[in-house]
Amino acid sequence: MNIQAEIEKIKHSLMESGYKLTTQREIIVRVLLENEEDHLSAEDVYMLVKEKFPEIGLATVYRTLELLAELQIVAKMNFGDGVARFDLRGQDHEHMHHHLICHTCGALEEIKDDWLLELEQRLEAEYGFKVIDHRLDFIGNFRSCPNDNCKTHKGSA
Amino acid sequence: MNIQAEIEKIKHSLMESGYKLTTQREIIVRVLLENEEDHLSAEDVYMLVKEKFPEIGLATVYRTLELLAELQIVAKMNFGDGVARFDLRGQDHEHMHHHLICHTCGALEEIKDDWLLELEQRLEAEYGFKVIDHRLDFIGNFRSCPNDNCKTHKGSA
DNA sequence: TCTCAATTTAGAATGATTCTAAAATAATGG
DNA sequence: CCATTATTTTAGAATCATTCTAAATTGAGA
Numbered sequence: 001m002n003i004q005a006e007i008e009k010i011k012h013s014l015m016e017s018g019y020k021l022t023t024q025r026e027i028i029v030r031v032l033l034e035n036e037e038d039h040l041s042a043e044d045v046y047m048l049v050k051e052k053f054p055e056i057g058l059a060t061v062y063r064t065l066e067l068l069a070e071l072q073i074v075a076k077m078n079f080g081d082g083v084a085r086f087d088l089r090g091q092d093h094e095h096m097h098h099h100l101i102c103h104t105c106g107a108l109e110e111i112k113d114d115w116l117l118e119l120e121q122r123l124e125a126e127y128g129f130k131v132i133d134h135r136l137d138f139i140g141n142f143r144s145c146p147n148d149n150c151k152t153h154k155g156s157a
Numbered sequence: 158m159n160i161q162a163e164i165e166k167i168k169h170s171l172m173e174s175g176y177k178l179t180t181q182r183e184i185i186v187r188v189l190l191e192n193e194e195d196h197l198s199a200e201d202v203y204m205l206v207k208e209k210f211p212e213i214g215l216a217t218v219y220r221t222l223e224l225l226a227e228l229q230i231v232a233k234m235n236f237g238d239g240v241a242r243f244d245l246r247g248q249d250h251e252h253m254h255h256h257l258i259c260h261t262c263g264a265l266e267e268i269k270d271d272w273l274l275e276l277e278q279r280l281e282a283e284y285g286f287k288v289i290d291h292r293l294d295f296i297g298n299f300r301s302c303p304n305d306n307c308k309t310h311k312g313s314a
Numbered sequence: 315t316c317t318c319a320a321t322t323t324a325g326a327a328t329g330a331t332t333c334t335a336a337a338a339t340a341a342t343g344g
Numbered sequence: 345c346c347a348t349t350a351t352t353t354t355a356g357a358a359t360c361a362t363t364c365t366a367a368a369t370t371g372a373g374a
Binding site for chain 3 (some may be wrong): 345346347348349350351352353354355356357358359360361362363364365366367368369370371372373374
Binding site (some may be wrong): 176177179181182212213214215216217220239 | 351352353354355356361362
């Protein structure tokens with residue numbers, strides 16, 4: 001599915017809830033679509049948007065990301081480094097990724113399976129809890145960390 | 158296992174890594190032990206410690222919690238409300254709790270099972286990733302939310 | 315065009331966390 | 345016991361992400 005079509009869909013979601021797709025919002029969404037693989041912080045988004053639209057204010061980026069998170073168009077997440085990160089939730093990977101975080105250097109790898117459907121059913125049955133979203137992160141060490149600068153194996157070599 | 162014995166054990170962990178159990182650190186650890194069930198923020202810990210030892214500084218609380226997290230005596234976690242929270246990791250519930258977070262009001266419930274052992278074995282085999290810790294939070298709605306002020310069901314009644 | 319509501323802007327304010335420099339404390343060696 | 349040195353703590357300043365504020369801008373409809 002191409003970017004234009006995605007933007008159209010997001011526009012509809014916004015309209016449905018009584019919001020407009022302003023120029024600023026559209027550019028922010030476009031940046032998110034063009035960087036679907038990353039986990040951008042608000043600051044990251046701000047920088048990328050500024051390249052296309054230098055007049056944008058940081059507050060607008062924050063407000064827009066917050067709005068998109070509320071409408072569940074993006075997922076807001078936290079990896080413990082004090083910065084919120086945002087991810088588009090296309091139907092492809094909606095509700096479907098977990099993270100491996102390197103304990104030494106913080107490198108992040110994403111896993112595209114959803115391993116939790118069964119657990120979520122159990123939660124609903126046993127705990128009366130209806131899951132909207134989840135967050136599953138593993139902290140540990142890669143046998144070979146994707147970050148070249150990671151010192152995990154330097155000391156013990 | 159009683160508090161005194163736990164403190165003794167933590168003292169040994171500190172010593173092993175070349176740190177001392179100072180008065181301040183001991184009181185912080187004691188507060189954590191006495192509130193094992195909660196997820197205290199640094200500010201919470203600070204308040205509780207101040208009751209017993211009013212001279213303590215906030216920076217010391219932060220530094221000590223950071224240190225304890227590094228030594229894996231406490232787990233540092235994030236529920237997306239902008240505050241880091243800290244939990245003692247006694248062997249009873251080490252590596253073994255997940256969270257249910259109310260989407261409406263943020264109320265938190267803890268689940269004491271560990272549902273992920275199997276997945277962690279799979280990660281090591283398939284991804285070459287050795288898990289040290291994990292974080293599993295579900296965001297959603299309780300059929301009946303433990304927080305009386307939660308408005309989940311107010312609107313739709 | 316005029317009006318109203320929604321949105322954006324710059325910059326100030328907030329709140330959590332970290333840093334800094336000086337003081338206190340503890341451990342070591344003479 | 346005293347001097348030396350390393351560790352830790354303290355108060356308060358600094359930083360960084362995020363949110364708020366008040367004024368300006370925009371756009372849709374009358």
